[in-house]
Amino acid sequence: MFEHHDTSLATRRFHLIGVGGAGMSVVAELLADRGAQVSGSDREASRVTEHLADLGVKVSIGHDAAHVPSDATVVVSTAIRPSNPELAIARTRGQEVIHRSEALALAATGLSFVAVAGAHGKTTTSGMLAVALGQAGRDPSVAVGGVLPEYGSGAHLGSGDVFVAEADESDGSFVNYQPSVAIVTNVEPDHLDRYGTRDAFEAVFVDFARRIVPGGQLIVCAEDAGAVRLAQSARDLGIRVVSYGRGPQSLEEPSVLVSDVELSRDGSRFTLFLACADPDVSGIPPTDVELSVPGEHNVLNAAAVWAAGLALGVAPEQMARGLSAFTGTARRFEFRGEVAGRRLFDDYAHHPTEVAAAIRQARLVAGSGTVTVVFQPHLYSRTRIFADDFARSLALADTVIVTDIYAAREDPEPGLDSSVISRKIPGAVFIPDMHEAARVAASTVPRDGILVTMGAGSVTTCGEDVLRAWSQELEEA
Structure with a gap:
């Protein structure tokens, strides 16, 4: 079917560390589609790892040197630390190790x-x-x-x-x-x-x-x-x-x-x-x-x-x-549900300019309704460097609740938390636990209002907290 495509990958094997990540999973899928033998590992199972397994990718949960085929080219992202046992065994064996972008270029x-x-x-x-x-x-x-x-x-x-x-x-x-x-x-x-x-x-x-x-x-x-x-x-x-x-x-x-x-x-x-x-x-x-x-x-x-x-x-x-014909991508002002006129959206925005753009987009969609944001900062360094800019962008919303920083690839910085942003916004609240933040935010949204869970980390999982809280309120009314 794809005769014009290069077929040399059909003779190669790749092992992707962190295969369930957004960028890495795409590479795994494309390499498999090109005929390569593909395996990978991740810290925990997810819908993404299940999808890859359905496509024939051999997925292991947890990181262990035993997961790495000795003849595989090992694919990593910058987030993979040298101490990772799978990367360490590949280095010890002298296996080829390439960055995710190099694997994508091959695909x-x-x-x-x-x-x-x-x-x-x-x-x-x-x-x-x-x-x-x-x-x-x-x-x-x-x-x-x-x-x-x-x-x-x-x-x-x-x-x-x-x-x-x-x-x-x-x-x-x-x-x-x-x-x-x-x-x-x-x-x-x-x-x-x-x-x-x-x-x-x-x-x-x-x-x-x-x-x-x-x-x-x-x-x-x-x-x-x-x-x-x-x-x-x-x-x-x-x-x-x-x-x-x-x-x-x-x-x-x-x-x-x-x-x-x-x-x-x-x-x-x-x-x-x-x-x-x-x-x-x-x-x-x-x-x-x-x-x-x-x-x-x-x-x-x-x-x-x-x-x-x-x-x-x-x-x-x-x-x-x-x-x-374009209707959007997941986590880019993605509609997640509606209960009694209140609507929930989820957005990946994690840079001040993105935050401002997402809130302006919410304003358009909300019309005369209010806009509430639950924001999870991404990275300690970005939070520290852009705290003032985040505050200005988030202030475009009617109600702002800021939750704990999503560390991602970084170690925590002593003395730094999300209040460095919230205290710069009149009326904003810092609630460290993101699930509690989502429930509190849900209770503040009036009819015809919009709530946006926002950030590049795990805050996307809090939508169920919001919809459940709204549904419970409706049942008790």
Whole structure:
């Protein structure tokens, strides 16, 4: 069925440590689809590990050196520590150890690679591009950090010649890719625990741009200062750059101009113009687009996707139709339930700009209703560095409850907790236990109000607490 794909992976074996993680599970699925023998391990069972097992991936629960086949290439992420027994045995044996991004690049062998990068917006934009290309008949292969309803997964091995991947800048691993088309949604400072300064963070994006294949294209947001600086550096390197944005908000004249934007609680309407003369796209008329996902940030994401579609040879009106079919990705303002007029959403936002965008999106959807947020900060370093920015963003909500920091790959910092954010917001409350925080928040939401569980960690599991509390209130009324 996939004769044009490279088949060399069919003779290889891979073992993925932390296989149940969002990024790693996608790689496992794609490697298995390409014919490789795949095994993996994770700390605990989940729906993700069960799904992988159903696909033929041998999944072990718990980390043990005995789980690692001696002939496997071992795949790790930056979160895997050297003391992990599976990584340790692989090193001792002299087995090949590669980063997740390198394994993903292997899975994309032989295809036109489209990498979507940026401090935020990567998952939605890459998912949007995958869906639009699929609707246009290109059936791309996909590696996205969130579940797409169209595939029931973040991974898909398509029959087409395009591979769409979310490219992670957090550890610099996106420089392992060689994209034909690269989208950068923004270069807003993040991961300063690793990079230290804004200049260092921006420099790695220039390194990423250098990896674009000759004749390829970089697509950047003209409304983001860091992305505009990246565009200038890329042009100096001889890389073709296309920028997109709304005229008044753009910091340079965009190649793709977004105009006539109409936002609603159900989505948006807008028009895309080619504002700069370009012999490769001459004669393209203005294109009207309708989106089924709300928020001005999604308007910009769609403009990037439309530009990428043109770079891949898809007709502009086909891309517009494909964009209208996108309904979102898991944990990106995902609707979780409604009880007596009160609605619950879940969002992955964990950077101040993402938090603000998610709350503005909630405002659109809520209309005259209130917006309540239960926020779980992600990483001690990010909480410390961006505490003031988080406070300003969260203050856009009517009610804010902040719960304990999700440590992820970090060790706790003595004396630092989430109150560094909550005490900067008038009326906000710090409740360390996330389940208690969710129940307290549920009790504050009036009819027609919205509650959003927000963060990149385990707070997503608290939705059941909210829905259960609302249902119990209804029964007792």
